[in-house]
Amino acid sequence: MTAADWDLVAAFHAQCSEQNLLRRWGRTRLTPRDLTRLLAQAQCWIGLDANERPLALVGVGPVSREPGVVDLGLQVADDRHRQGIGTALARQAARIAHTRGSHTLTAFTQASNAPMLRLLEHLGPTRVTRDGPYVEVRVALDAYTSDTPAPIRTDPT
Known part of the structure; x- marks a missing residue:
């Protein structure tokens, strides 16, 4: 994603509560x-459905003073939750981060954000x-290689 994709980002956010x-x-x-x-601090992608409608944003950027550690940012449109989109994008982000030399993926979220916590557990061993009301989750990226298969998911839309 680049700054020129602002219209897609705005369209995506219009779908979010x-x-x-x-x-x-x-x-x-x-x-x-x-x-x-x-975009100055992270590499970002926007996920599009088959009709080129934006359905998710994902970003990975370095954590300051921790070489090899990257932070995951992820958001999926409200009407697309629980379809595997976030997990697929997070796995792809982890794979890319690992191939670029990162060893740990982090996410900082509300402790009550059960869907995100479940997603992170699916990525691999977590710490x-x-x-307070937040948690930092760290996922080791050892298992992610360039030949780690992407999850297979069929989407009826």
Whole structure:
């Protein structure tokens, strides 16, 4: 994704509830400037369905002062939850991060965000550190290689 993809990002966010936006971004509105800042620090992708409709955003960026550790950012459109999209994108992000030299993937989320915590457990062995109402989850990327098969999923749409 590049800053030129702002229209896709805006279309994606229009599909997301305020709760979903708050959970992922800490606010309900993002601007092109926010996207530019994110892209300066992370590699990002936008997932599209067969009709070129945006259905998810994923990003991976370095964690400061921790070489080989990257942070995962992930958001899936509200009406597309529990279809395996987030897991597939997170696995692909982990695979790419590992091939680029990362050994650990982290995510910082609300301790009550059960769907994200389940997704992270599916990526591999996790280590969870609680920080009040939040948790940091770390996933070792040892198992991710360039030949790790992508998950197979059929989508009726």
